[in-house]
Amino acid sequence: MNGVFDLGGTDGLGSVVTQENEPVFRADWEKSAFAMFASCFRAGLFNIDQFRHAIEKMDPAEYLLTNYYEHWAHAVEHHAEKQGVIDTAELEERTRFYLDNPDAPLPQREDPDLLAFVDAAVKHGAPANRESDNVARFKVGDRVTIIGESPFGHTRRARYIRDRTGEITAAHGTFLYPDSAGNGGPDAPEHLYTVKFTNKELWGDDTAEPNAVVYFDVWEPYVALAS
Secondary structure (H helix, E strand, O other): OOOOOOOOOHHHHHHOOOOOOOOOOOOOOHHHHHHHHHHHHOOOOHHHHHHHHHHHOOOOOHHHOOOOHHHHHHHHHHHHOOOOOHHHHHHHHHHHHHHHOOOOOOOOOOOHHHHHHHHHHHHHHHOEEEOOOOOOOOOOOEEEEEOOOOOOOOOOOOOOHOOOOOEEEEEEEEEHHHHHHOOOOOOEEEEEEEEEEHHHHHHHOOOOOOOOEEEEEHHHHHHEEEO
């Protein structure tokens, strides 16, 4: 996550342009990319953090020049090739076919169980809470500092909060730990907290928006009691 994928707090990229009544899908192929994610997730090809990490492995220039669902397609392709589900040469041949025949219909497959899974996942999400006997080391009201290490591989510890101090405002129990699960390890559940940072703490006196705060969810290994 120490790359262009971690854009929180990064300046110089221009304003975020939003579109009123933006469609969920801008092209039919994006619907297929969404379906591939759901199908592969249900089949156990990856978990959500492994999926995110595959996107983080994209070439930085390619990442910045491609759209949301192109990132999704890249992640599915990455894991499918890694686990031997698809053959690279066959994929290239199929890609060339559709480049040469852009109006050719996509393969169709009826899967009522997949449709039911997608419907449930879209409406209710996929719970990431996990049972654990770990005793919480922190509580609401504690002042904590985000440990400033730059971990290798996937992490949800954004750069702009590292070495910053805030106050725990909520304790959520134990959840799947992305720094383990996203890097091919076990779920390794850890306590999850919400930390409130002042903008002054994050951005400094000269640039912070007055009286504003940022809330950020952090896992227990990310934090230490503030000195």
